[in-house]
Amino acid sequence: xxxxxxxxxxxxxxxxxxxxxxxxxxxxxxxxxxxxxxxxxxxxxxxxxxxxxxxxxxxxxxxxxxxxxxxxxxxxxxxxxxxxxxxxxxxxxxxxxxxxxxxxxxxxxxxxxxxxxxxxxxxxxxxxxxxxxxxxxxxxxxxxxxxxxxxxxxxxxxxxxxxxxxxxxxxxxxxxxxxxxxxxxxxxxxxxxxxxxxxxxxxxxxxxxxxxxxxxxxxxxxxxxxxxxxxxxxxxxxxxxxxxxxxxxxxxxxxxxxxxxxxxxxxxxxxxxxxxxxxxxxxxxxxxxxxxxxxxxxxxxxxxxxxxxxxxxxxxxxxxxxxxxxxxxxxxxxxxxxxxxxxxxxxxxxxxxxxxxxxxxxxxxxxxxxxxxxxxxxxxxxxxxxxxxxxxxxxxxxxxxxxxxxxxxxxxxxxxxxxxxxxxxxxxxxxxxxxxxxxxxxxxxxxxxxxxxxxxxxxxxxxxxxxxxxxxxxxxxxxxxxxxxxxxxxxxxxxxxxxxxxxxxxxxxxxxxxxxxxxxxxxxxxxxxxxxxxxxxxxxxxxxxxxxxxxxxxxxxxxxxxxxxxxxxxxxxxxxxxxxxxxxxxxxxxxxxxxxxxxxxxxxxxxxxxxxxxxxxxxxxxxxxxxxxxxxxxxxxxxxxxxxxxxxxxxxxxxxxxxxxxxxxxxxxxxxxxxxxxxxxxxxxxxxxxxxxxxxxxxxxxxxxxxxxxxxxxxxxxxxxxxxxxxxxxxxxxxxxxxxxxxxxxxxxxxxxxxxxxx
Numbered sequence: 001x002x003x004x005x006x007x008x009x010x011x012x013x014x015x016x017x018x019x020x021x022x023x024x025x026x027x028x029x030x031x032x033x034x035x036x037x038x039x040x041x042x043x044x045x046x047x048x049x050x051x052x053x054x055x056x057x058x059x060x061x062x063x064x065x066x067x068x069x070x071x072x073x074x075x076x077x078x079x080x081x082x083x084x085x086x087x088x089x090x091x092x093x094x095x096x097x098x099x100x101x102x103x104x105x106x107x108x109x110x111x112x113x114x115x116x117x118x119x120x121x122x123x124x125x126x127x128x129x130x131x132x133x134x135x136x137x138x139x140x141x142x143x144x145x146x147x148x149x150x151x152x153x154x155x156x157x158x159x160x161x162x163x164x165x166x167x168x169x170x171x172x173x174x175x176x177x178x179x180x181x182x183x184x185x186x187x188x189x190x191x192x193x194x195x196x197x198x199x200x201x202x203x204x205x206x207x208x209x210x211x212x213x214x215x216x217x218x219x220x221x222x223x224x225x226x227x228x229x230x231x232x233x234x235x236x237x238x239x240x241x242x243x244x245x246x247x248x249x250x251x252x253x254x255x256x257x258x259x260x261x262x263x264x265x266x267x268x269x270x271x272x273x274x275x276x277x278x279x280x281x282x283x284x285x286x287x288x289x290x291x292x293x294x295x296x297x298x299x300x301x302x303x304x305x306x307x308x309x310x311x312x313x314x315x316x317x318x319x320x321x322x323x324x325x326x327x328x329x330x331x332x333x334x335x336x337x338x339x340x341x342x343x344x345x346x347x348x349x350x351x352x353x354x355x356x357x358x359x360x361x362x363x364x365x366x367x368x369x370x371x372x373x374x375x376x377x378x379x380x381x382x383x384x385x386x387x388x389x390x391x392x393x394x395x396x397x398x399x400x401x402x403x404x405x406x407x408x409x410x411x412x413x414x415x416x417x418x419x420x421x422x423x424x425x426x427x428x429x430x431x432x433x434x435x436x437x438x439x440x441x442x443x444x445x446x447x448x449x450x451x452x453x454x455x456x457x458x459x460x461x462x463x464x465x466x467x468x469x470x471x472x473x474x475x476x477x478x479x480x481x482x483x484x485x486x487x488x489x490x491x492x493x494x495x496x497x498x499x500x501x502x503x504x505x506x507x508x509x510x511x512x513x514x515x516x517x518x519x520x521x522x523x524x525x526x527x528x529x530x531x532x533x534x535x536x537x538x539x540x541x542x543x544x545x546x547x548x549x550x551x552x553x554x555x556x557x558x559x560x561x562x563x564x565x566x567x568x569x570x571x572x573x574x575x576x577x578x579x580x581x582x583x584x585x586x587x588x589x590x591x592x593x594x595x596x597x598x599x600x601x602x603x604x605x606x607x608x609x610x611x612x613x614x615x616x617x618x619x620x621x622x623x624x625x626x627x628x629x630x631x632x633x634x635x636x637x638x639x640x641x642x643x644x645x646x647x648x649x650x651x652x653x654x655x656x657x658x659x660x661x662x663x664x665x666x667x668x669x670x671x672x673x674x675x676x677x678x679x680x681x682x683x684x685x686x687x688x689x690x691x692x693x694x695x696x697x698x699x700x701x702x703x704x705x706x707x708x709x710x711x712x713x714x715x716x717x718x719x720x721x722x723x724x725x726x727x728x729x730x731x732x733x734x735x736x737x738x739x740x741x742x743x744x745x746x747x748x749x750x751x752x753x754x755x756x757x758x759x
Contacts, residue, residue: 064151131175171197191392207737228299233264274305363394400722404732413707421700429683441697464576559612
């Protein structure tokens with residue numbers, strides 16, 4: 001299976017989204033298709049053995065749309081996006097301008113004739129000019145709308161274009177009917193709405209232009225990320241520095257980065273040191289000091305110093321490109337609340353068509369039902385004209401119903417907020433993998449933290465050594481060194497680094513073995529050496545004496561982890577290790593509690609150490625001595641109690657728990673981010689990022705709810721007004737266009753929300 005994002009052309013509203021998704025899913029081998037109206041993309045998952053791009057393109061063409069493959073490189077994608085946005089905007093501006101060149105004079109003419117009483121020509125000539133003008137506006141500037149309506153009707157997925165097309169074409173039809181009556185060809189009198197048809201289309205095209213421009217701004221975050229890439233690089237070749245395009249770099253190249261220059265690619269510092277501003281990818285405003293062997297990210301800026309960097313990742317593999325891809329994938333997903341809007345929009349246009357027909361029939365058959373309302377409103381609502389004939393009033397009301405209904409706002413409510421929110425998150429080092437995580441995070445009731453590397457800095461060190469045997473310190477640590485050098489556990493590495501300082505012999509190691517969550521053992525220099533926690537000692541059948549127990553409890557009460565060293569079945573030493581708390585841990589925990597969340601800490605450490613750390617941080621509940629494979633079960637227990645659980649971990653050992661939680665927040669640092677480990681990845685390892693992600697989720701979901709409310713509220717209020725004849729069709733169309741723009745503008749406010757509580 002392959003999942004790919006494609007560019008889709010020709011979409012205008014949520015009806016188009018349904019049409020494209022239906023077309024894509026009809027192709028053999030396609031498992032899923034999610035279309036994002038705001039981004040103009042389709043995320044398609046398909047079997048490469050059964051389906052190719054040509055199959056997808058043919059299906060899109062049959063449905064009346066176009067589909068394109070995207071460029072892969074960041075620089076190419078940036079130019080592609082700019083070209084596409086410019087092309088869409090220029091096309092929308094051209095259609096709007098042409099429509100108003102004709103509609104503007106028509107509106108002035110109608111105002112002079114109907115309001116001021118200045119008649120520039122005879123009534124017949126005026127009707128002829130109005131009808132001809134409207135016909136031009138509809139057939140030429142409005143041709144894309146007519147084509148879109150035809151395509152959607154042909155695919156049995158009527159969209160907003162259908163409502164506008166039917167309304168404007170029918171209105172022009174009244175102009176021809178009025179002309180034929182004036183010419184004496186028919187006896188039935190009909191009020192002409194031809195001028196209104198031109199205005200409806202002109203306002204519709206204006207709304208499309210504003211919407212296109214706003215949607216382009218809504219994706220500014222992607223543009224900003226793409227523009228972070230350096231254009232050139234200073235490469236060291238044959239002892240000389242050569243300036244080359246950054247896109248031509250290859251892994252292994254050595255690049256020189258001077259003060260004030262952008263780092264052109266991801267890599268490792270070989271020589272030099274400097275201060276690097278990584279705020280554009282981590283959200284942290286303070287520059288980071290870097291030296292030899294440190295990792296750097298392409299696109300960040302060397303504020304001070306000189307660096308020689310060995311390139312490791314370029315092109316699609318670079319950190320920035322991975323972030324852009326992640327943001328685009330998130331923008332292509334759906335939030336659960338959108339399902340309701342999708343169900344409504346799927347039947348919206350057919351229901352509006354039915355409502356329009358019912359409105360016409362009610363007015364035509366029982367005009368007395370609504371006429372008293374019009375007569376009451378006529379003195380203070382200038383566009384209400386009760387004196388029009390029954391059929392004209394019926395057409396007037398049904399036309400207003402057609403053009404005032406707005407599925408566009410419903411279709412844009414969620415994806416635009418998600419687009420801006422996920423882009424804002426990426427700028428702050430919050431990488432959202434799936435849109436549903438936004439909703440779940442905003443509804444979270446319980447947050448669970450891993451201890452080591454999450455609440456603490458993740459680098460424990462030996463703080464206390466208590467010898468209980470007769471062996472020398474050098475002999476003890478020589479054996480410890482031999483055993484612990486095989487382990488990758490953080491505690492083991494800390495003990496190994498400490499033992500190296502005192503080790504005077506190099507013992508041969510045999511029979512090395514790990515006990516998951518407990519410790520390690522091996523035969524070092526002929527002595528069986530077991531290093532682990534109290535549970536491992538119990539498994540070994542070792543009984544600690546009173547002094548050893550008292551010593552261990554004293555150390556654990558200080559929040560230190562105690563490791564026992566067993567030599568041929570006898571306790572040789574107690575080692576105490578401590579991992580420093582992150583300085584912001586207590587402050588962030590207090591803020592999370594003030595946001596209404598309950599907190600827990602999940603750790604494999606013993607109960608006393610865990611409780612000591614929890615007390616210092618302010619965690620509400622402790623789950624200690626939990627083995628890695630049991631962490632997931634603890635998360636499940638919380639969920640079974642009805643909690644919406646957020647798990648915060650380092651993204652490696654905590655992967656099962658992160659996956660089981662409603663939302664997994666994986667802490668990472670720069671290029672070491674484990675993209676697959678959580679539903680939201682926090683590039684910066686600071687706990688402030690956890691708070692930022694919650695603030696972002698709540699703000700984004702609040703915008704989604706606001707957008708949906710106003711979209712529904714608009715239709716609920718306006719459609720009844722149109723049915724009883726109080727809404728002018730032109731004002732209805734203008735209000736419809738503004739409702740879509742309002743949704744996009746409201747979503748764009750997310751770009752300016754404050755996400756740096758520590759500052």
